Amino acid sequence: MGGYFQGDPKQQLLGWEGAWATSYGNLGWDAAFSHASDIGTDYAFRLRYEYLQSGLKNSSQRTLRLALEHQGDRFTTLDELTARKKFGWDLSANYSQR
Known part of the structure; x- marks a missing residue:
């Protein structure tokens, strides 16, 4: 678990992940708040789940991954000069095996 902060006088990003x-x-999570003087303040978060069956009983190394992500309309990262609506919500699922 940890936190992070990046910023300059015009734009800041504060987050927490674990x-x-x-x-x-x-289980994993990442939540962040952004503020840009020209755009405003908003948030984003991601929740992740991963199940990996490994060991002698599972030579196929089956893995299941699920993720849910949300980004607000005005959420920006430090490399963005304007808020871009990439997506509001994103749900993904992945299954793999050898």
């Missing part, structure tokens, strides 16, 4: 490993899989 992971929690359990026997049922790994």
Whole structure:
């Protein structure tokens, strides 16, 4: 778990991220707030889940990944000069095996 801050006089980004490993899989999160003097303040977050079956009982290395992400209309990163509406919500799922 940890936090981060990046900024200059016109634009700032503050966030918190972490992971929690359990026997049922790994959970992760990332939440951030951005402020740009010309655009305003907004937030974004991402929730992740990953289940990996490994070991002698699972030679195929099956993996399931799920993610949910949201970005507000005015959320910006430091490399963006204007807020771009990339997406509001994004849900993804991935399954793989050897």
